[in-house]
Amino acid sequence: MADYAVVVMAAASRHCGAARVSAGQLSEETGLPAPTVQKIVTRLTSAGLLRSSRGVGGGLKLARPAAAITLADIVEAVEGPIALTACIEQGRAECTLEEACAIRPHWPIVNEALRGALANVPLTKLAETAN
Known part of the structure; x- marks a missing residue:
């Protein structure tokens, strides 16, 4: 759904101001x-x-300027928090390695890096037409 949400938001942003x-x-x-x-x-x-x-005269409009909406905002709106793994969330442990996992303490760093990368992509960039 996240990919479709990006497509929808890019289309909506092209109507910005109209x-x-x-x-x-x-x-x-x-x-x-x-x-x-x-x-x-x-x-x-x-x-x-x-x-x-x-x-x-009703319909849909961006709630804020396209430059103030990021790819991370869109993904989180339809998929929830951005993370490669949910094992770090309380009550979400479904992994048999949980107790002995040496990587588990590092997942928050990875997840924040991923979210940060997506947060650096503004909707204005996604709405540009390709050359």
Whole structure:
């Protein structure tokens, strides 16, 4: 879902400053099925990345400038916290190596590096058209 969310947000950002856009329009522009776009839009709106309004003139808009929205924001909106492994979270231990794992103390560093890399990619960059 994260990859589709990036596609939807990039399409929405191209409408920035213009009239609001509907989920149906985003579906047409991206080629994604309407139910998928609606599900993604709901998550992105709940996460505060999109703003939705109903009625005449209603639709979707970015909740903040595209430059202030990152790839990390989008991924976390639909997938939750960014991590290569969830074993470091309390109550999420599903690994048989948990008690003897020498790498477990280092996962937070790895996960933060991954999140930091994604946080350095602004939506404006993702919305650029390729040459």
